Amino acid sequence: MGVPNALNTLRFVDAARPRSMPAVQQRRNKLINKLWEQIQLAKSQLEHTHFVVKRRVTVKDLEGNYKSIERPKRIRPWWFMAADGTLCLSVFYGSKRLELVPGKTFISVKNMNDLIKTLELLKSETEAGSLDTVIEAASGALKLNFNRNR
Template identity: 80%
Template sequence: MGTPNTLSNLLFVNAVRPRSMSPVQQRRNKLSNKLWEQIQLARSQIEHTHFVVKRRVTVKDVEGNYKSIERPKRIKPWWFMSSDGSLCLSVFYGSKRIEIVPEKTSIRAANMTDLIAVLDLLKSETEAGSLDVAIEKASGALKMNFNKNR
């Protein structure tokens, strides 16, 4: 049993848990998760291991029953070797390339270790909200693609 003044050491507040997340926070989380996947993919390439993210999908079997199974998720690396031989990174939100700096779509990295440092920095800046304008622009471009098909 605890001491009598244990509860008095706690800070009690009136707070209500939000029912839903704001769209801005949802976009931040989406990009942050994708950046995490890219960091893990880059680390696995350096360490010569496999990185697999599983996702649940529902499939119909031979008898016509639906089953939920896990399948590996295909993760495409966002980095590439440019024509001058340097390692470059493009950040994507969905299928749209994000312009973090206006008119610039790629970030140059010296090597794979530097690439991981760049991805870590981008992830922390995304979570802090520094990339909200760029994410909003890419999100709007994605929405335009969906709306013109209707």
């Protein structure tokens, strides 16, 4: 018995699934998720709607029992209105502001539509791996803060 005709169009390979994701990809995914949240927050502000991300937390009730409930996650915008009327955007990795260009941490955009386009551009560049060195530097700085506190 042979393989059915429809399956002849597929390319079958032997491959081993990796046990863990590389650290570089984990960092990219973290920044991509945060950029997605910022894009959705900007779109909701532009459309005058609410954007809510829920997260699961464990709380202790009055009897001392632990329950897992959903709470809204607080998302702070990464942009603000400058004195001249433009929007200034900074990108964060954790609590560290990323220096995308040496010596510069803010991106100036005209309006909310440009802000959304800029965030989407940053997200696609992160997916392509263009910001890996900047993310690596911020990750290293965050690790130093954790080691200092011990």
